[in-house]
Amino acid sequence: MAWFRKSKEGLPTQEKRNIPEGIWTKCDSCGEVVYGKKMEELLWVCPNCDFHFRIPTQKYIDLLLDDGQLEEYDIEISSLDPLKFKDSKKYPDRIKAAQQKTGKTEGVIAGMATMGGIEISFAIMNFQFIGGSMGSVVGEKIARAIERAIEKEVPLIIVSSSGGARMQEGILSLMQMAKTSALLAILHEKKIPYISILTNPTTAGVMASYASLGDVILVEPKALLGFAGPRVIQQTIGQDLPDGFQSSEFFMDKGFVDKIVNRKDLRDTVIALLRFMWSK
Amino acid sequence: MSDRPFLEFERPIFELEQKISDMKDFAVGENIELSGEIVSLEKKLEKLREKTYSNLTRWQKVQLSRHPKRPYTLDYIKLMTTGFIELHGDRFFADDKAMVGGFAWLDDEPVMIVGQQKGRDTKQKVIRNFGMAHPEGYRKALRLFQLAEKFQVPIVVLVDTPGAFPGIGAEERGQAEAIAYNIREMSRLRVPIVVVIIGEGASGGALGVGVGDRIMILEYAWYSVISPEGCAAILWRDAAKAPEAAEALRPTSDDLIKLKIVDSIIPEPSRGAHCDPEAAAKLVKKAIQETLQELSLKSTDELLLDRLKKYRHIGVFQD
Ligand SMILES: [Zn+2]
Numbered sequence: 001m002a003w004f005r006k007s008k009e010g011l012p013t014q015e016k017r018n019i020p021e022g023i024w025t026k027c028d029s030c031g032e033v034v035y036g037k038k039m040e041e042l043l044w045v046c047p048n049c050d051f052h053f054r055i056p057t058q059k060y061i062d063l064l065l066d067d068g069q070l071e072e073y074d075i076e077i078s079s080l081d082p083l084k085f086k087d088s089k090k091y092p093d094r095i096k097a098a099q100q101k102t103g104k105t106e107g108v109i110a111g112m113a114t115m116g117g118i119e120i121s122f123a124i125m126n127f128q129f130i131g132g133s134m135g136s137v138v139g140e141k142i143a144r145a146i147e148r149a150i151e152k153e154v155p156l157i158i159v160s161s162s163g164g165a166r167m168q169e170g171i172l173s174l175m176q177m178a179k180t181s182a183l184l185a186i187l188h189e190k191k192i193p194y195i196s197i198l199t200n201p202t203t204a205g206v207m208a209s210y211a212s213l214g215d216v217i218l219v220e221p222k223a224l225l226g227f228a229g230p231r232v233i234q235q236t237i238g239q240d241l242p243d244g245f246q247s248s249e250f251f252m253d254k255g256f257v258d259k260i261v262n263r264k265d266l267r268d269t270v271i272a273l274l275r276f277m278w279s280k
Numbered sequence: 281m282s283d284r285p286f287l288e289f290e291r292p293i294f295e296l297e298q299k300i301s302d303m304k305d306f307a308v309g310e311n312i313e314l315s316g317e318i319v320s321l322e323k324k325l326e327k328l329r330e331k332t333y334s335n336l337t338r339w340q341k342v343q344l345s346r347h348p349k350r351p352y353t354l355d356y357i358k359l360m361t362t363g364f365i366e367l368h369g370d371r372f373f374a375d376d377k378a379m380v381g382g383f384a385w386l387d388d389e390p391v392m393i394v395g396q397q398k399g400r401d402t403k404q405k406v407i408r409n410f411g412m413a414h415p416e417g418y419r420k421a422l423r424l425f426q427l428a429e430k431f432q433v434p435i436v437v438l439v440d441t442p443g444a445f446p447g448i449g450a451e452e453r454g455q456a457e458a459i460a461y462n463i464r465e466m467s468r469l470r471v472p473i474v475v476v477i478i479g480e481g482a483s484g485g486a487l488g489v490g491v492g493d494r495i496m497i498l499e500y501a502w503y504s505v506i507s508p509e510g511c512a513a514i515l516w517r518d519a520a521k522a523p524e525a526a527e528a529l530r531p532t533s534d535d536l537i538k539l540k541i542v543d544s545i546i547p548e549p550s551r552g553a554h555c556d557p558e559a560a561a562k563l564v565k566k567a568i569q570e571t572l573q574e575l576s577l578k579s580t581d582e583l584l585l586d587r588l589k590k591y592r593h594i595g596v597f598q599d
Contacts, residue, residue: 088516165506175591186588209459
């Protein structure tokens, strides 16, 4: 389930040797080299090909929420190791490494905020935390974000990026798909809006649960989306995949996302939608 | 998968059975008295069987769940129910033959029974796509669930899949959306839902029809977030490490009871359901009937509230 390209905050390792970090950035998609400060201004979107670089969760918080303000909830909730899972590494060691890398306890940040003055329940996944994989904690924090939307009667906004369910928690991870989706059923019945924002990549268990259940689904350009990973599909069918397969553009063409939105327009688009869907 | 009648770990048993059978033939053919030897070999066989099956590893249980002779969904439907009327198609795209379902009678109780279907021979395996449904399979299942809800017929789901199909058409037609939508809608269906994992319960492909009021699992079936091979390929970077992955994932019926994911284990006939499908079907039928009886005592609102609570509380963490 968890499949993803090598995480890259900034530059691919290979490029780091040639270009001083933070000054020049080479686009993963088209190879264009752009001055780092310029990239910051462009919100890490390639000026040549529109490829959206992966950016830290904090940048989305700054970008989307009024004054970049989030009243964070459930900060302390953290993972245990119910299966005593070990592959090449012990699961608790993987968690510790992810915590050190991200400075966060787990792969979701959630809380209350406003967008265009409208109070919302907000959650964002962190791909840097074990590939944005969904274990018990990610599922629980998303579940609580949905419950806050229900209890406070405010719209729900979730920004997803995930390689899928977290294998190290086995069946418990799979069941987070049911936990979150069952609560979304209640939100749906109460006619409270849910806008699902997909970023690169959103796949597998997350895509096959809450990410796909938005009243409106927005996606950044050229993100990788899907149920199964491209490699798995390729191995199963034994043939090359068509160009652009499983991209944002592919899924919009097939009818599974509402709109492809450039990063700089995300906030305004969400607010404009909420004004139609939420007049309270 | 080979078509030989035994699994690799069953080989010593199979060889001993052959030996006894040969000896019996020889004794009859040559008119020689060998009953003493035969009796002692049969005792040895019994001990070997007991020893083998009482100490199965998780990987061996996974292998048993895939035994080429294991009863499949339509076998259980045939053995457990009467008057089955299979209903086809998702009314959007196609009839997915990896997912079957329809009305049937469990004695005098009507049910909607739905599940993944695997094929027995090569031709059937292809037709059934190895029990791996496309989006249209999940949408057919939901259509049948909603039909059941409309006419207040309880739902029985038999889960047996190595996963939802990973292919181009499946992605084009929204495999993720189909599964997500099923999960959400199943959580609110206003009829009792009993789910039985009869063989393989792999990932979202299983959960896409697997949300219910009671989840039961056959003794040698498994249910997890990913298949042992898939997990091994990703975390060990070697699909051959599937036995290790099977241990790590804790996907067996015993594991799932301990993790409080399934409500009960349905015992299988000695050495697995394939050794006596009729007896296996009787046990499954009995478990379903008892469960439906118990669920029928709840009001619909109570049923839905309990179903929500059941899933709401799954997860192990520190707060
Ligand atoms: Zn570019």
